[in-house]
Amino acid sequence: MTTSPGERVVVRWLDGVRFEAVVGDHRLLLDQPAEEGGTDQGVTPLQCLAISLGSCVAYFVVRFCTRHHLRPEGLSVTVGWEYAERPHRIGELRVAIAYRGDLEPAMRERLLQVAEGCTVHHTLTHPPDIRVALTIAESAFDETAPRREEHHEPIV
Numbered sequence: 463m464t465t466s467p468g469e470r471v472v473v474r475w476l477d478g479v480r481f482e483a484v485v486g487d488h489r490l491l492l493d494q495p496a497e498e499g500g501t502d503q504g505v506t507p508l509q510c511l512a513i514s515l516g517s518c519v520a521y522f523v524v525r526f527c528t529r530h531h532l533r534p535e536g537l538s539v540t541v542g543w544e545y546a547e548r549p550h551r552i553g554e555l556r557v558a559i560a561y562r563g564d565l566e567p568a569m570r571e572r573l574l575q576v577a578e579g580c581t582v583h584h585t586l587t588h589p590p591d592i593r594v595a596l597t598i599a600e601s602a603f604d605e606t607a608p609r610r611e612e613h614h615e616p617i618v
Contacts, residue, residue, distance in 0.1 A: 480504065508552060512541040518582035519557055526576045530569070536562035555586070 471485045473492070479500045483490040492507060494500030505513065516539040527534040538560045546553025559577060577583075 508543070511552065512543060512555070515555060515557065515582045515586065516541040518580040519559065519577045522576050522580040523559060523561070523573060526573055532563060536560070
């Protein structure tokens, strides 16, 4: 599998626990709430996960509506979650699609199948391999300094 520039996000530390995520020409501010040491100026990483799922489902539903000449006005997708422990993570995601309009039962079922077929849903239900690499600059103040990379296998 190859990676194009459009399939890469760079997250840079700004200050405290604030980060800027950059993908292409787009920027997103990430932060933590005050009770977690942040300034609450941006979304949290877990909120980004929910946003990714919700917007992907919404996109697939809009495409379905377009193909079937349905009006998506009033469409909204709400994503809620519950935490799980050991390890601490999101243990359950709940997606609620609100659609204004009349749909036959068969069309409702097809719409739900399409929504569950969104790429983020598939990614979460069929987890990808995740590899973390560490690059260390020889000097924290010299961006031109040679770098060395350390690769580690995922901890299972």
